[in-house]
Amino acid sequence: MNAFPPQDDRNDDLEQLAEVFRRHAPAVPSPVQWQRVQQAVTRALVRPAAPTPGLRPFLGMVAALLLVALGGILYWTSLRTAPAPLALLPTEQLPSEPFAVAQAAEITIHAVEIADADRIVLGRFLLGQLEFARAGEIEVVETRPDPAEGWMPTIAPQSAMPLIVASAQEP
Amino acid sequence: MRELLRLFVGSLLALSGLSVGLLYACEKPTEKKVRVSVIVILASETDATTDPKLEALAAEIRKTKSELKGFRLFKMACKSLPLDQADVFELIDDQSATIKIKSTADKLDRVRLEVHPPSMGKITYSTPCGKFLPIITRFKTKKGEHLLFAIRVQPCGEDKPK
Numbered sequence: 001m002n003a004f005p006p007q008d009d010r011n012d013d014l015e016q017l018a019e020v021f022r023r024h025a026p027a028v029p030s031p032v033q034w035q036r037v038q039q040a041v042t043r044a045l046v047r048p049a050a051p052t053p054g055l056r057p058f059l060g061m062v063a064a065l066l067l068v069a070l071g072g073i074l075y076w077t078s079l080r081t082a083p084a085p086l087a088l089l090p091t092e093q094l095p096s097e098p099f100a101v102a103q104a105a106e107i108t109i110h111a112v113e114i115a116d117a118d119r120i121v122l123g124r125f126l127l128g129q130l131e132f133a134r135a136g137e138i139e140v141v142e143t144r145p146d147p148a149e150g151w152m153p154t155i156a157p158q159s160a161m162p163l164i165v166a167s168a169q170e171p
Numbered sequence: 172m173r174e175l176l177r178l179f180v181g182s183l184l185a186l187s188g189l190s191v192g193l194l195y196a197c198e199k200p201t202e203k204k205v206r207v208s209v210i211v212i213l214a215s216e217t218d219a220t221t222d223p224k225l226e227a228l229a230a231e232i233r234k235t236k237s238e239l240k241g242f243r244l245f246k247m248a249c250k251s252l253p254l255d256q257a258d259v260f261e262l263i264d265d266q267s268a269t270i271k272i273k274s275t276a277d278k279l280d281r282v283r284l285e286v287h288p289p290s291m292g293k294i295t296y297s298t299p300c301g302k303f304l305p306i307i308t309r310f311k312t313k314k315g316e317h318l319l320f321a322i323r324v325q326p327c328g329e330d331k332p333k
Contacts, residue, residue, distance in 0.1 A: 104206070104251075105204045105206065105251040106251070107249075107251070108249070108250045108251070109247070109248055109249040109250070110248055110250075110261070111246050111247070111248050111261065112246060112247050112248070112249075113246060113247075114210070114244035114245065114246060114247055117247045122206075122249070123326070124325075126208070126247065126249055127208075127210070127247060130210075130224045130225070130303065131301065131302050131303065132227065132228055132302060132303050132304070132305060132321070133298060133299065133302040133303065133304050134302075137298065137299050137302065138296055138297070138298055138304055139281075139296060139297045139298075140294065140295070140296045141283065141295040141296055141297060142293075142294070142295040143292065143293070143294045143295070144292045144293045144294075145292040146290055146291055146292040147292075148290075149290050151290060151291050151292060151309065152291065152292045153286075153288055153291045153292060153293070153294040153306065154294075156235055156307075158234075158235075159231060159234065159235065160231060161227070161228065161231040161305075162304060162305075163231065163232065163235075163305050163306075163307060164288070164294060164304065164305065164306040164307065165235075165306075165307045166288075166290075166291045166307070166308065166309050
């Protein structure tokens with residue numbers, strides 16, 4: 001029921017183990033191998049340490065905040081700066097020519113509702129008084145029939161007011 | 172010395188005259204224009220309503236064309252026309268009248284003009300300033316209204332350009 005073997009047995013085992021180690025002992029490294037190992041260790045120690053990854057985001061945020069603050073200051077300054085005063089010409093140097101105004105003869109009214117005609121004034125009201133010519137005031141100089149349909153404009157006979165009507169061309 | 176002075180003064184006067192002549196020649200001549208107004212009138216055979224401004228004309232037309240009962244003013248156009256330059260006045264639908272000033276106002280304030288009413292050949296007449304001459308065409312609109320138009324020329328003596 002004893003969990004450990006007797007002391008003599010353990011001594012025998014250790015001696016056997018030592019004997020096996022002596023027979024198969026590993027070769028001692030040569031001075032050249034030791035030198036290589038030493039150089040590798042030295043190189044590793046000389047290489048600069050990489051920056052701590054947690055520091056970069058913090059530095060970026062600080063730079064961004066600084067830029068935003070700088071932009072805000074510039075904008076605020078520009079708002080506070082008064083605009084340059086306008087250079088006003090002396091009164092005597094101002095152009096004194098009258099505005100170019102169209103003459104009545106330069107205006108063409110292509111179409112206007114009759115109700116609005118007298119809202120336009122070209123020297124006088126556009127429609128004004130509707131006065132028709134009286135008998136004897138119109139002198140017909142020449143009439144020519146329509147070449148296609150043969151109708152000709154003539155003064156309506158027996159009319160106190162001259163009216164131009166279409167009449168069939170005389171043969 | 173006196174000869175030289177005469178030559179100098181003579182040259183100066185000649186140059187002045189030449190300059191004045193050139194300036195006068197370069198100045199744009201004032202173009203005579205006549206303002207032509209055209210009113211478009213529609214006459215109905217069914218609607219007896221007549222514009223009060225057209226009562227006198229309507230009464231005169233009804234003497235020969237009793238079927239025309241009502242008269243109304245439709246629209247107006249106004250153009251300043253130079254001499255001998257025809258211009259087209261749109262009336263209604265695709266109907267138009269061509270008007271040309273043949274001579275500007277004479278001493279009696281009369282203007283001669285040439286008119287091509289739609290489908291009626293042409294008429295040349297002289298008219299006093301400021302008065303309309305009505306022309307009854309043969310055209311009827313889609314609504315059955317008869318097309319009339321009247322022509323007036325201006326300016327008259329009192330408002331001619333000086």
